Amino acid sequence: MSTSVMDPGTAMMTLMTPEGKRDPYPLYEALRAYGPLLRLGPDQVVVTGHAECFRALREPGLLSTDGPVQDRMMPGWREHSSWVWLTKNMLFSNSPDHERYRRFFSVAFTPRRIAELRPVVEKLITELVDRLAETGADGEPVDFMAEFAFQVPMAVVGHMLGIPKEDWPSFRGPVGAITTALEPIRDLAQLDQGDAGMDWMAEYFTDLAAKRRAEPADDMVSEMTRARDERGELSEEELIANFMLLLVAGTEAPMDLIANAVRLAVAHPEHADALREDPSLAPGYIEETLRFDPAAQALNRMAATDLEFFGVPLTAGTKVTLLIAAGNRDPRRFTDPGRFDPYRSGNHALTLSGGAHFCLGAGLARMQSEIALPAVLRRFPALALAGEPTFRDQLVQRGFDRLPVKCG
Template structure:
């Protein structure tokens, strides 16, 4: 019998420390030693199992963090514009609003539309690889996160939404402040940077909607403004809220996927060499990055009624923390789950959510990483770390703050 290595309450608290955010995986294993479902005090359940997380993501009785749920989880949130805006987008909504948002915006993310973006993705990434080479001439260290991993999805979202190139770099601070608002917090004052960033983005997208209404282009904003004015379906405020979601989620998640993918390539040169030589390995490599070291580590749900969940009775109002990154390393689901193996078959990572909330931009996020990582590895076969990377002070959306590299 294995002895649990850490008290579960202590493990959860340690997860929120800087050390825990840098390397949460041993703490997930400590929690897993108590089983895939861990009641943690009255009205709180922590989930570490793959099957259990997958079911929770599809369970209608477990609600996403909409306004009503936030009233219970974070009293006082209505005084903070970050969460006021967040609860108007599809990620933080439940039916019937969620279905309404999803139907309206799905026109922009059909498989055909994503496939049609491939030439633009390849063109933009090619230009950013050239730029990276210029910055790293003569062995100068380059922050891969700021100069490439962020700029790739930002350029692609700029192409999609019609955001001019000269405005794109300025969004990084706003996006970081908003994702920090998603973290577990002890003091609502921690939301203030996200509040300010969200208000600035709201002004930006209101202006962009007005410009595209007056002078339509061939971008997604123009198309959706036209759809709103023709058929309705959502309010203009909801349109702006979901444009902000597309920018933030469509930049942050692919940025971390590319950053984590590069770090894993440096740590596993044999896989980097194979990927450099054979583009067809990219989908398997990216899928394993999504499983092994995902950006999205946790999601919250709340029980809307009393029901039985894998033998654990849940009462209405129970807070459920889905540690999806722990589920991605569940030994009941994966052989040798702590090993990075891009040739793994039957990979069903939880990272992009599931059910009704499955990531609308999943195909586009994968495409970016599948193009970007081989392109960087081919162009810079001698790429190596210039110094130790640093992590953002985040767990829910975990990733590097800096990733200094020398291009060789």
């Protein structure tokens, strides 16, 4: 794929192809050649620069894709349950709803609450590493995505929310289906898969909330349902919508982070060996994974009013596509950005968003990954690929579909 003289329109179209989704980074560089902030038309701007993305994530005049924004960007979305539910959660909302949702749920993600979870997370990961060893005994190839990368965050978020263990496997299909609704689409029928996943999950959490009202337990669904009933800060639909967000974001993002970190360890055995010897290196390794090859590649914003952004006038309604994975490789911000360097200092990746929308579960995602990665590498010193990884047909939430490995 030659990108040296590719025009911006062709680069953006190529990003939507399976080849572009597998390796978008050369295409980001083709776009960057035209500047960190590129106008593709009268109502669309694409951002590849780190400073520009950083500011856009904190710019109150650039709105997240809530209901009114989607009315302009995706007419007809209200006929699809995936986006009807998405626009009732904190990720796809703006002031004042965003603050209301975030304030309500943030009590469950304080540093103290996350620290208290650490022993539980360590125990769950130990059990899953043991199970991975059994599955991959005698060199039997295993799909790391299905057997470990998904299992870790599902176990953690399942424990937090109070989802019965026997139900955990049921969520992988719906979670993956829901993330497809976040992709750029040309035909609203492409939302059908996400609709089905969302409908299943909405029914599940509606039923679980009802069970916890009848028989409360020591879990987040019981706690948040009780708080909603006592204070009335959220509607029932908003409660269910945000439970679904916590489950989807709480599994998909850590799953891809763990998988990408392991894939990079296989590709860089010197860094893997260092982690085996010294697990305290894990935080730097995970931060570099978030920068170098993040799952979250892009975010959308829309100009609320006419404004000037880095010298570029934006009229109200302009769509601003933030290619945050490109910003993570901006040579103006990072030295040798195309090199994976877990010892990099001042690593300010854009992956977990920023400002008011900074990922509420960032601390939990980091903790899981920082525990899981050394545990896997130390248990399996001969860990290697057992075939070519395959990618999901997605760019916004990019990640492996299958990652075949031999545990050794």
